[in-house]
Amino acid sequence: MAKVKVTETVLRDGHQSLIATRMKTDEMVPILETMDRAGYHALEVWGGATFDSCLRFLNEDPWERLRVIRKNIKKTKLQMLLRGQNLLGYKHYADDVVEEFVKKSLANGIDIIRVFDALNDSRNLMKAIETIKKEGGHAQAAMSYTISPVHTNDVFADLAKEFAEMGADSICIKDMAGLLDPYNTYDLVKAIKEKVNLPLEVHTHATSGLGSMTLLKAVEAGADIIDTAISPFGEGTSQPSTEPMVKALSGTEWDTGMDMDALNEIAEYFRPIREKYIEEGLLDPKLMGVDINTLKYQVPGGMLSNLVSQLKQQNAMHKFEEVLREVPQVREDLGYPPLVTPTSQIVGTQAVLNVVMGERYKMVPNEVKQLVKGMYGKTTVPIKEEIVKKIIGDEERITCRPADLIEPELESIKKEIARYVEQDEDVLTRAMFPKPAMDFFEYRNAKRYQIDSSLLNEEDMVYPV
Numbered sequence: 299m300a301k302v303k304v305t306e307t308v309l310r311d312g313h314q315s316l317i318a319t320r321m322k323t324d325e326m327v328p329i330l331e332t333m334d335r336a337g338y339h340a341l342e343v344w345g346g347a348t349f350d351s352c353l354r355f356l357n358e359d360p361w362e363r364l365r366v367i368r369k370n371i372k373k374t375k376l377q378m379l380l381r382g383q384n385l386l387g388y389k390h391y392a393d394d395v396v397e398e399f400v401k402k403s404l405a406n407g408i409d410i411i412r413v414f415d416a417l418n419d420s421r422n423l424m425k426a427i428e429t430i431k432k433e434g435g436h437a438q439a440a441m442s443y444t445i446s447p448v449h450t451n452d453v454f455a456d457l458a459k460e461f462a463e464m465g466a467d468s469i470c471i472k473d474m475a476g477l478l479d480p481y482n483t484y485d486l487v488k489a490i491k492e493k494v495n496l497p498l499e500v501h502t503h504a505t506s507g508l509g510s511m512t513l514l515k516a517v518e519a520g521a522d523i524i525d526t527a528i529s530p531f532g533e534g535t536s537q538p539s540t541e542p543m544v545k546a547l548s549g550t551e552w553d554t555g556m557d558m559d560a561l562n563e564i565a566e567y568f569r570p571i572r573e574k575y576i577e578e579g580l581l582d583p584k585l586m587g588v589d590i591n592t593l594k595y596q597v598p599g600g601m602l603s604n605l606v607s608q609l610k611q612q613n614a615m616h617k618f619e620e621v622l623r624e625v626p627q628v629r630e631d632l633g634y635p636p637l638v639t640p641t642s643q644i645v646g647t648q649a650v651l652n653v654v655m656g657e658r659y660k661m662v663p664n665e666v667k668q669l670v671k672g673m674y675g676k677t678t679v680p681i682k683e684e685i686v687k688k689i690i691g692d693e694e695r696i697t698c699r700p701a702d703l704i705e706p707e708l709e710s711i712k713k714e715i716a717r718y719v720e721q722d723e724d725v726l727t728r729a730m731f732p733k734p735a736m737d738f739f740e741y742r743n744a745k746r747y748q749i750d751s752s753l754l755n756e757e758d759m760v761y762p763v
Contacts, residue, residue, distance in 0.1 A: 303554065309321070329564055383700070444477065455489040499521070507588035641669070670690050675700055
């Protein structure tokens with residue numbers, strides 16, 4: 299029996315990190331049978347940005363992708379990433395949407411749902427975990443790893459204990475920015491294991507060049523599962539490569555027991571796919587290298603590129619370094635949120651505005667106001683009153699779970715899109731991504747029924763023949 303288990307990310311985070319989640323379902327199917335016999339603990343195949351990307355860029359039904367993968371994977375568990383009350387979108391959804399989405403995810407083939415919250419507010423995980431457990435799925439509670447004066451190993455260990463008490467089946471250290479280093483990881487895993495008797499999974503990115511070493515020390519400290527990506531879509535901003543990690547542990551007390559011949563076959567399959575995306579310009583070879591600035595600035599790669607884009611729009615690239623210095627200040631002001639979607643965008647945008655305007659909080663985006671009001675949840679430390687006053691004045695703040703303020707949504711959406719619905723899941727698709735969903739439904743109708751929606755008389759519901 300394998301002492302350490304491996305979750306393969308190439309079908310989700312591997313290509314999300316390197317080619318903006320553009321891999322098509324047809325490119326996945328031929329290798330699925332081989333992946334099923336390789337000996338993986340799980341395959342991460344869904345969630346994150348895959349749902350949005352299927353609709354927005356690939357004209358694919360994300361639910362059908364999941365069903366196709368499930369049909370071809372007979373033995374290995376399928377895993378997805380869920381942003382807690384945000385599901386796969388960028389805002390909080392009503393509880394009825396969360397419940398139904400979890401139910402349908404499990405019904406369509408998912409076994410393990412990794413749930414996290416950008417602020418590590420456990421209240422935003424409650425409904426999802428509760429529903430996963432009720433429906434017989436595996437609830438993995440993930441902590442968004444970050445570095446700050448208040449984010450100690452003890453804080454994360456206490457958070458893991460809180461997740462366990464909520465009913466989590468396993469715990470994940472989710473290092474979305476590649477900030478973990480080997481020896482601190484060793485200490486962190488030890489600290490969590492001392493407080494929680496649950497399987498522990500470690501997820502990191504290889505951006506800084508420390509990824510493989512970090513996973514090795516995590517294993518030595520007692521981590522039960524590690525996330526890797528098959529080598530053509532590993533390293534760089536993706537996860538450490540699968541084959542070297544499996545080989546490094548081979549013959550040790552942490553031997554994974556995986557089939558190296560199968561892994562080599564999987565790698566050979568994905569190599570020409572990687573080359574195709576390089577030739578098309580979608581995969582920038584620079585993303586495959588080491589960027590130690592990840593550790594210097596403690597800013598995820600995606601956030602860095604977003605900052606550059608915003609500064610170019612303002613003709614202010616000469617202020618890039620100043621913005622990078624401003625990010626930690628804004629983050630401190632806003633209660634030290636981890637820098638992950640959507641908080642990375644919120645903090646980054648405010649830092650840019652502070653620098654460009656020459657005054658802190660002279661201009662404040664609505665998302666920052668919402669964060670300060672408590673609409674995203676509870677920050678790691680309370681936001682100082684003078685900052686609250688400066689950003690939202692005397693506006694009322696909330697202390698309850700944000701979703702408690704959201705009315706049920708499903709029934710109204712069902713009525714709104716009744717004529718487009720071909721499966722129950724369509725309602726959930728529309729709930730999360732209104733515009734991309736409607737565009738996809740129009741595309742689907744046109745393809746299936748040869749209908750040009752531009753010719754449809756919406757008022758009288760007639761079509762020229």
